[in-house]
Amino acid sequence: MHQxxxxxxxxxxxxxxxxxxxxxRLEDELAEExxxxxxxxxxxxxxxxxxIAYRLDVAGGLLGEDQRQVGEVLWRLRDDVRELCAEIHRIxxxxxxxxxxxxxxxxxxxxxxxxxGAGGGLDVTVRAPETLPELPAAVEVTAYRITTEAxxxxxxxxxxGTCVLSVALGDDLEIEVLDDGRGLGPMTGDGLGxxxxxxxxxxxxxxxxxxxxxxxxxxxxxxxxxxxxxCRVTAA
Numbered sequence: 001m002h003q004x005x006x007x008x009x010x011x012x013x014x015x016x017x018x019x020x021x022x023x024x025r026l027e028d029e030l031a032e033e034x035x036x037x038x039x040x041x042x043x044x045x046x047x048x049x050x051x052i053a054y055r056l057d058v059a060g061g062l063l064g065e066d067q068r069q070v071g072e073v074l075w076r077l078r079d080d081v082r083e084l085c086a087e088i089h090r091i092x093x094x095x096x097x098x099x100x101x102x103x104x105x106x107x108x109x110x111x112x113x114x115x116x117g118a119g120g121g122l123d124v125t126v127r128a129p130e131t132l133p134e135l136p137a138a139v140e141v142t143a144y145r146i147t148t149e150a151x152x153x154x155x156x157x158x159x160x161g162t163c164v165l166s167v168a169l170g171d172d173l174e175i176e177v178l179d180d181g182r183g184l185g186p187m188t189g190d191g192l193g194x195x196x197x198x199x200x201x202x203x204x205x206x207x208x209x210x211x212x213x214x215x216x217x218x219x220x221x222x223x224x225x226x227x228x229x230x231c232r233v234t235a236a
Contacts, residue, residue, distance in 0.1 A: 048084045096141055104140045105132055105167065111129060111148050112165060120155045128167035135173065139224050142204055143173060148196045150177040150220045153193060158182060158218055172206070175222040178213045197222075 059073040099107040109126055116124040135143075147165070154163045158181025166176040197208045197220075206224035213219040 016025040048080065048163065051078050052084070055080065096137060097144060100140055100144055103132065104135065104143055105129075106163065107144055108147055108167065111151065115151055115155060122155050122160060123153070123162045125162070125164045126167075127164060129169070132167075132169055132173075135226055138204060139226060140174060142200050142206070143175060143222065143224055146200055146208060146222050147175050147177065149193050149197060150222075154179045154181065154218070160217060169226065171226070173222075173224045173226050177220040177222075178217065180213070182210050183216055183218050184210060188216065 038109050041169065055073050055077050057068050059077070062070045062073065065080065097107070099110065105128055108128075112124045115122065132215050151163065151165065154160050154177065157177050160179035160181030163179040166178070168174045194210055201208045201222060201224060204224050206222070208223075209221045
């Protein structure tokens with residue numbers, strides 16, 4: 001795997017321009033997601049909710065007068081709610097990063113290939129099984145977002161020369177990002193995006209821990225439950 005990354009880096013290494021930096025790439029992706037979400041909420045869910053509220057007002061005004069009309073309004077409300085659920089499902093699916101179309105492992109490997117050739121002098125190695133079984137969409141999205149943020153932090157802040165990304169699947173999905181950089185400072189706390197990483201993991205009943213690696217450097221461990229019934233939030 002390491003040799004594959006090295007070969008891909010030589011053939012696909014991007015220029016070290018500001019727009020190619022990991023932090024800029026992540027920020028652009030998140031900004032585009034926010035714009036799309038705001039547009040969908042404003043143009044799709046907003047009017048649908050207004051229509052439902054209007055029908056509820058109509059039904060309330062008919063109570064005690066025309067039960068047949070009340071029933072018709074309620075049937076229409078049922079259809080409106082079903083359409084709204086379908087729209088929410090569409091929005092949730094649209095928020096899934098395009099990189100995950102081929103699955104979590106290919107997406108992480110592709111990101112590491114790109115990071116390995118980003119011009120920061122970081123040598124990235126991936127240790128993972130060839131494939132993973134199908135995981136809940138929410139788990140894949142969360143794992144991808146947390147892991148890419150952790151990897152970008154290695155390049156931005158650690159002054160590391162090497163980084164190892166390890167992925168293992170047991171009862172939980174466990175991902176480790178280990179670098180040989182300067183390690184966590186005493187004032188790091190929830191900095192370097194750790195607070196947002198932990199919040200993302202907590203939404204699924206998972207965790208993110210940060211500490212010092214066996215030989216120094218920084219070690220980030222992500223644990224996410226894989227079973228749908230153990231996830232507090234799952235894809236629609």
